[in-house]
Amino acid sequence: PNALLEVRNLWVEYNTPTGSVPAVAGVDLTLAKGEFLGVVGESGCGKSTMLFGIAQLLNPPASVTAGEVWFKGQNLVALSAKSLNHLRWRDFSVVMQSAMNALNPVHTIGHQFKDAIKAHAKWSETEIRVRSAEVLELVGIDPVHLKSYPHQLSGGMRQRAMIAMALLFTPDLIVMDEPTSALDVVAQRSLMAQIKELQKQLGFAVIFVTHDMSLVSHFSDRLMVMYAGQVVELGTTRAVFDAPAHPYSKGLLDAFPSIRGEKKRLTGIPGAPPNLGRPPTGCRFHPRCPVAMDRCIVDEPELYQVGAVQARCLLHEPAAQKVEIES
Numbered sequence: 158p159n160a161l162l163e164v165r166n167l168w169v170e171y172n173t174p175t176g177s178v179p180a181v182a183g184v185d186l187t188l189a190k191g192e193f194l195g196v197v198g199e200s201g202c203g204k205s206t207m208l209f210g211i212a213q214l215l216n217p218p219a220s221v222t223a224g225e226v227w228f229k230g231q232n233l234v235a236l237s238a239k240s241l242n243h244l245r246w247r248d249f250s251v252v253m254q255s256a257m258n259a260l261n262p263v264h265t266i267g268h269q270f271k272d273a274i275k276a277h278a279k280w281s282e283t284e285i286r287v288r289s290a291e292v293l294e295l296v297g298i299d300p301v302h303l304k305s306y307p308h309q310l311s312g313g314m315r316q317r318a319m320i321a322m323a324l325l326f327t328p329d330l331i332v333m334d335e336p337t338s339a340l341d342v343v344a345q346r347s348l349m350a351q352i353k354e355l356q357k358q359l360g361f362a363v364i365f366v367t368h369d370m371s372l373v374s375h376f377s378d379r380l381m382v383m384y385a386g387q388v389v390e391l392g393t394t395r396a397v398f399d400a401p402a403h404p405y406s407k408g409l410l411d412a413f414p415s416i417r418g419e420k421k422r423l424t425g426i427p428g429a430p431p432n433l434g435r436p437p438t439g440c441r442f443h444p445r446c447p448v449a450m451d452r453c454i455v456d457e458p459e460l461y462q463v464g465a466v467q468a469r470c471l472l473h474e475p476a477a478q479k480v481e482i483e484s
């Protein structure tokens with residue numbers, strides 16, 4: 158009804174010579190119109206792969222092997238390349254980690270905007286010019302830069318130009334894969350603030366993937382924490398920050414300076430994310446979990462409701478279910 162996007166039991170697997178590696182293992186997600194969702198986790202947790210799985214941008218050896226991605230009444234997983242092309246840019250767009258890779262170095266910004274428009278709409282040269290200038294202005298870039306080549310812009314401006322391009326058709330959803338990670342801290346903050354401002358102004362929804370929990374904390378309505386290809390915690394940003402229910406989320410929060418400016422020692426999470434080809438038995442986080450119990454090695458936790466959040470941790474298993482398993 159009011160959902161813009163509904164992801165059901167999404168699996169993405171990498172086909173490797175030694176077998177299939179599930180990088181995304183059964184993700185469910187509902188996104189409301191105009192909502193800003195932050196997706197956080199260490200590198201290798203499957204967050205970018207999930208984003209690409211949602212946007213249908215995976216290339217072999219990765220592919221969606223199960224699940225559905227409902228967007229504005231259509232299951233993107235089942236759509237033809239042609240139908241997808243029709244939706245991409247117009248209804249949802251993607252902003253990648255590095256504009257340097259996403260932009261073509263031998264064409265001007267204006268040329269690339271024109272190509273993107275021409276692939277999707279029959280606009281006159283004037284309409285194209287006007288809209289291209291408009292979106293550049295929206296992201297705070299002087300339209301004279303339509304004549305610039307990517308290398309003539311700073312890193313921050315290139316990322317802004319990518320966002321401008323994503324806005325050409327004012328889509329309902331923009332998915333972003335660490336769009337600020339190549340920038341310094343000050344440029345990161347200012348770009349985040351600008352994305353948030355545009356989102357408020359234009360009303361599009363955002364899925365924002367980052368390894369930096371503190372970066373999205375001010376801007377996200379909800380947070381999704383991923384570990385080893387699974388959602389381990391999901392809730393409003395406020396609830397997750399105030400009372401993280403999953404030991405991994407707690408660890409991530411301890412790894413960053415407090416957003417309230419309190420002085421605290423940064424501890425981080427010892428160990429490394431697991432090999433997704435052979436994830437740990439039971440709870441995938443058990444080898445690194447500071448509060449692991451014996452049964453965590455064998456029993457697989459589900460996502461349980463814990464107050465205002467959902468967490469995949471046996472500590473939060475409802476009592477009724479515990480009895481059922483023990484008897």
Ligand code: SF4
Binds near residue numbers: 404405443447448453
């Ligand atoms: Fe830690 Fe066990 Fe909870 Fe996993 S299920 S997060 S190992 S306490």
Ligand code: MG
Binds near residue numbers: 200201204205206
């Ligand atoms: Mg990534």
